[in-house]
Amino acid sequence: MSAVVTSRPESADNADHDLLRRTLGARVYDVARESPLEPAPLLSARLGQQVLLKREDQQPVFSFKLRGAYNKMVSLDAAQRARGVIAASAGNHAQGVALAAAKLGMRAVIVMPVTAPQVKIDAVRRLGGAWVEVVLAGDSYSDAQAEAARLQAEHGYSFVHPFDDPDVIAGQATVGMEILRQHPGPLHAIFVPVGGGGLLAGVAAYVKALRPEIKVIGVQTVDSDAMARSLETGTRVTLDEVGLFADGTAVKQVGTETFALCQRHVDAMLRVDTDAICAAIRDVFQDTRSVPEPSGALALAGLKQYAAEHGLRDETLVAIVSGANMNFDRLRFVAERAEVGEQREAVFAVTIPEERGSFLRFCTALGQRAITEFNYRIGDAAQAHIFVGIQIRSRDEREALTAAFHAQGFGVLDLTDDELAKLHLRHMIGGRSPLAHDELLYRFEFPERPGALTRFLGHMHPDWNISLFHYRNHGADYGRILVGIQVPSDERAMFQSFLRTLGYPHWDESESPAYRLLLGA
Template sequence: MGLDYLKRILTAKVYDVAIETPLEPAHALSVRTGNRVLLKREDMQEVFSFKLRGAYNKMAHLSPMQLERGVIAASAGNHAQGVALSASRLKCPATIVMPTTTPAVKIDAVKRFGGDWVQVVLHGDSYSDSATHAFALADEQALTFVHPFDDPDVIAGQGTVGMEILRQHQAPIHAIFIAIGGGGLAAGVGAYVKQLRPDVKVIGVQTVDSDAMAQSLEQQQRVTLNEVGLFSDGTAVKLVGEETFRLCQQYLDGVVRVTTDETCAAIKDVFQDTRSILEPAGALAVAGLKQYAATMGLQAQTLIAISCGANMNFDRLRFVAERAEVGEQREAVFAVTIPEERGSFRKFCDLLGPRNVTEFNYRMADSKQANIFVGVQVGNRAQADELQARFNDNGFQALNLTDDEMAKLHLRHMVGGRSASAEHELVYRFEFPERPGALTRFLNSLNPGWNISLFHYRNHGADYGRILVGIQVPPVDHAEFEKFLETLGYPAVNETNNPAYKLFLR
């Protein structure tokens, strides 16, 4: 298939709906990586992703008869919105088949962009089910199928991103990083860039659990994945396109695999530089750029990442914030076993030193030892290893859980339960100004004669830290404890008679 993609891209019809997005410097990322990092802001398109380029170019090349008859597409995300907007602009009837599990916000977005020209059909539990149904409807009703990636006109439309990059930055470029799902964007950009600037590296980026293109390139044939990770749903493709695979084989210099945590860290990086929130697929290129620059030891190079989408589900932000620090290697998570005796808690805090504690979960287990789940802010992975060694050297057995998926997803929320050993326990909620070292200062203010039997704290980035503490205070010490609360200076709420505490913790 000797398609002349250079000509196809130069003559692509995308600017009736797409804008030429800016190529912006990411100042903070540049400083941190030691390179000049530029972001190609495809998240600024009207549908918040690059997908409308390929969809519109495909539909704009259809004959008047094909447009009058109508088009059909299968998508649960950005491609659906691109087809919908294109249908409205071209006054072409469009059927969009979406899985029944598609969130209402995405269905509403498709209807909003397409207006009266779009009909949404909900079918099946997955994209594969929807695509199969869409192909069947296309045959039955003689509709033109608009593929999300494996079509020369779609690929050429996406390739205009590469055309803009080379026009906007004519100075040397070390590498361009591109998220890959089915491969349409990488194929189009690679085909254009490599024919005009073969010195520029074109690097694809995939998640470790949705790496169909990486595996296909390694095995030199298209590989079908049994399962794909869904966090980066915009790139969750089991089988890449036939044409996109051919072009990526020809033009890509490699594929970088990134983790969920690295993707979350990249979302935070872009937010700090632009105040925009990318979806996971939209931030993959940034995550790949950071990993590649660190691995290759790059300095003073120009690196470009295509921020290709910003259709973020709001309810994912909690997860992203939770995992971003670990992905940036700024937070280390440990399970530490300490003796259940007076003074050991304070000794543990002394070992933490001036480091900021991001999370602290503890529940008395028995009379001999205590297990603590703690998150600590670190500068890099080496500092986490040093801290683990420090715990162990001082008699506190420490297990590094920073890369333990179960611990990060579930265990941190499950530390606790009832304790038969927590005699005379009083439970209080405290608030204190969230400053570095504030938690350690709070712990040091506690009377060493009272044993801490429960402790829960998590830094949520708010102005005030909130902790739940169980303290074993014998009845004869209650008056002294009341005086302690008065002198502490932090707001305190007695939760000892809270019915939820009685049900789950007492």
């Protein structure tokens, strides 16, 4: 965690007073609603804290951004409204501007990066209708902002900044105003997601004016940490690149006004990685049955990190769930990475002897731990290299597993924190093998419960070698595995008898065209 170095220019008091006045007079409730501050009972019990979620994902555009956008646009004079407005946004601010334009009957041009999720682009067009024109330009918010500045100069539009504008900041500050009204009791800290800093600046300024004892902590991704770096160095830093997983906070440079406000009022900044965000998305789902977008779960990821690092007990902590404009096709990635982010899955590459019984000995060494993934393809006559995921309870258990593998004489490489392995290599294990002679390929289903995979292997005939194995726990009632088994032609009848004895549903895939093309010997 990086502490924030504060400074107070002579004009700071006037600026803070002006922002407070704008916040109290903000007209956000023409379009926004007072979002609930809800307990997260499951996560609270696990962390030993009272965790409260500020549900900005329940706004009409599924994000807090419409507060600032509408507050800015409703303050424009008649001449400015007639000329129309322009905005640059990765998606959520764009939706706020679109809704405000339709509400106010005002033309709006919205520039979005080409990397913006399609769900957000479609929502902008739907919300704005005939009042809105969408222009796609660049790979990040900063690229879209540059194009918006060019169009503004050419056409004379009024610019509706997503974060660096007093009226926008004041609109976002109403989130903090609601939190204090909804929870007047003791409150240790409020965690706020940060991109350009509009929400953080507004919430921090308002909260510190009324309840200075409450910590206000900003949370960014490790690959889009412009505010954290800026506060650490005392000057606005421009990032060369930003990560795109949490696209709603992918900003290369924070605002001038937001930076100054954060310098004065923010207590600390936290950085979290992709796996921690995925785990936080799952936490929100388990407690609310809603799915936030990555930036929407950013604050909660920071809250969990802060609670763990500071050894807190029985404190009240608030995380702002800032948005829920999630692309459906990201859910598979989120589900896979959430286990690692919660330190509930360890990933290893293990080398065992290529001999009969090694698989069973390997599984036996795991005890009753659940296997989440098992990938193997025969490739060496002496050694077998296995990619395996194992369900764990803590980071310490990873070290215990490593020691257990070494005690069995197995070589082991801990890949839990290896991005290449988690993102790519786990899906690329396989290929053809000249050693896979007499191979039959079968799919099996078996009841998914702890130890089921080990019991399955225990039923395998000791004279038949496993040449291919793939298993991934998908949270279903039945486990599904793909197995290559080397069975000599004169033992095929015995193998069929084994299948009947095993009693698991099974399908012969040995003649599958895809298998013959990609994996067959």
